[in-house]
Amino acid sequence: MPHTRRTLLTGSLAASAALALPLGLAAPAFARSGRPSASWGTQSGEVTERSALIWTRSDRPARMYVETSPTESFRHGVRRHPGPLLGPATDFTGTTPLRGLPPGQQVHYRVVVADPDDPRRTGEPVYGTFRTTPVSRRSGVRFLWSGDLAGQGWGINPDLGGYRVFDEMRLRDPDFFLFSGDTIYADGPLQPSVTLPDGRTWRNVTTEEKSKVAETLAEFRGNFRYNLLDRNLTAFNAQVPVIAQWDDHEVRNNWYPGQLLEDPRYTVKEVDVLAERARRAFGEYFPGRAIDPGERAEGRVHRVVRHGPLLDVFVLDMRTYRNANSPDRQAADPVGILGAEQLAWLKRELSRSRATWKVIAADMPLGIVVADGTANFEAVAQGDPGAPLGRELQIAELLRHIKHQRITGTLWLTADVHYTAANHYAPERAAFQDFAPFWEFVSGPIGAGGFPHGALDATFGPERAYVQSAPVGNMSPAENPPYYGEVEIDGASGELTVRLRRQGGGVLFTKSLRPGQVGQ
Structure with missing residues (x-):
């Protein structure tokens, strides 16, 4: 292209x-x-x-x-x-x-x-x-994805030229950018300077709203405005359309509906109040969803974004409708991580899709164990390699539906865990086997702390084909440059190629998939 x-x-x-x-x-x-x-x-x-x-x-x-x-x-x-x-x-x-x-x-x-x-x-x-989106497949499609910006104390550093990764991504000239959650860190105040392990000083541009955790609507708005202080990002926004989804840090780390906070930094203890304010600011600072006549989806994050005959992007919301974080080993779980209504919507829309490729944009990974404290879990996997339990039950139902409805071309993209990876899921390696093989690709952070890679849960048979991560927790972007991913679909053959990239480092990993290929 x-x-x-x-x-x-x-x-x-x-x-x-x-x-x-x-x-x-x-x-x-x-x-x-x-x-x-x-x-x-x-x-x-x-x-x-x-x-x-x-x-x-x-x-x-x-x-x-x-x-x-x-x-x-x-x-x-x-x-x-x-x-x-x-x-x-x-x-x-x-x-x-x-x-x-x-x-x-x-x-x-x-x-x-x-x-x-x-x-x-x-x-x-x-x-x-x-x-604009083409009506034919001849032009092909190319887009980028990543997540996690201005997190863990690492904001706009003028000594490094700010968020330079956005300039690099702009030069890739993608059709759009999938912003896979944690678009801000409302719970991550910034200090004017941070001393790095080697003695260097990281400097942050600071604002009043980024000096404390966000609680008021004005403070959430200020977190979104903060990122727009960076000229790389504003030039990127002027050239590359964005598909934005949210995760936890738009509100607070690892939040779930109904949660009451014990964090002394907060005077507002009801997460639902914080989430309502954060959702309003999120809608104000990204282009809102174009709602078809008669549809009632105002304020909804999950949606389908169609990009011609080659691609449908199913944007999930794994935050708003979830149950409470827990040990997650219950034998029945009708709420799960998506909620019953969103799961039904996703199954229905996947069945209706006629696109060659169906990208499921998940703001959290499926098989990577993400803990919340010492006993609870934040994502889908909970470290038990056996039959599905807890939130895994909902994902098992979805994967079974994809297989039995003969839905081809599904691909999972995510961020959240602050490293990049390619994970292949196959029933012959899994405790739950009633699904068709698929890939999950992980990227990020785009501008936050880097972390070591997490363990895989064997319930759905993931195998790590590639991973690159920070050796220690919360490495700055100066020491651990940002990651982003690229997806390119060839208009003539329909072949889809995923490239995991790093700022200044080129391509780290490449995987090409053919349309309709079984067990890719």
């Missing part, structure tokens, strides 16, 4: 990047007079064949407009799309839907914010671009 957008920063995206905030600032210093400004940049999301969503944030009340053109110069075919009024109710953020776009084409856009009382008073436009 040609990298048609690599040179765009010499043109309109360069103007957008110039508006990004300097790395050294603790917070943006907007002028409070004159024209409104959209200096937080722009994002695109939920891109389809003929539609997309465009996001921005203003520094004051403003009306949002988006203009599109098939050319970077905006000399021909310019269309204006009216957007919402940006105000304090949404932290001055807003999303404008674009409709009637040409399929399989590069779309250039610019966002303008205008004084709501005088439309002639507008700020400088902020530029972006994206490709």
Whole structure:
């Protein structure tokens, strides 16, 4: 697939990047007079064949407009799309839907914010671009995924040029980026400096909202704004659409519904209150979901994002509907990690899918043991290699459904565990055998502490084909550079290739899969 957008920063995206905030600032210093400004940049999301969503944030009340053109110069075919009024109710953020776009084409856009009382008073436009989904398979698909940003005390380091991995990923020119959870660390305050084991000093850009755990809506919003202080990320957002899902650190480490906190850092003890505020901020700072007429899914994280005949992405929410973390060895578990309603939705949508490849975007791994303290477990696996118990029962039901419904081309992608790996699951190695073989690929962190790899639970027969991880816990990105993954689907053959990558280190592992191949 040609990298048609690599040179765009010499043109309109360069103007957008110039508006990004300097790395050294603790917070943006907007002028409070004159024209409104959209200096937080722009994002695109939920891109389809003929539609997309465009996001921005203003520094004051403003009306949002988006203009599109098939050319970077905006000399021909310019269309204006009216957007919402940006105000304090949404932290001055807003999303404008674009409709009637040409399929399989590069779309250039610019966002303008205008004084709501005088439309002639507008700020400088902020530029972006994206490709609409093709209607045929000829073009192929290429996307990236990773998770975990600004975690474990490692934020924007101006000495290292900030989140440089996003610039490297931008140059890969993907069709979209799957942000696999932990998009912020609301429970991870940042210190201005941290001494590394070798005596060097890691410096963080800091803000008021990142100085404590997030509890108020304003503090959760501030965590999302923090990442947008990085010019690499804002330039990436202007070029690469995002599919965002959440996990635990958008709220608090290892949270589950109904939890009451004993953490002395929190004055708000009810996790459900924190989660409601976090979910609102999450929806404000990523392009919202385009909901079909008649559908009732407002505020829902789990969804299907379709990318032409080659790919459907099933975005899961393994946080909102789960049961409490526990030893997880119960013989019956109707709630599990997905909840009964989401499980039924996933089975139904997988059965309906006609895409060659069905990527299941899970914010937590299946067979990797992830502990919560000394006795409880956070993910699906709980270390018992026997027949399914606890949350494993729900996954067994799903895997059985995939096999019996003859659903082909399923592939699991995840992050969460802060290392990269390729795990193959096969019934001949498993205690539970009523499923078809499949792969799970793990990547991340994109900008957080690195950790050693975890143990595998044999219930579903995982085998580690590749792993690379930090030798000790919470290694900084300076010592353990970020990981991200790449998926490329060839338009002619339908072959899917996964590459596990590392910032500055190229490809670590490659696996190619053929459509309909059994036991890949």
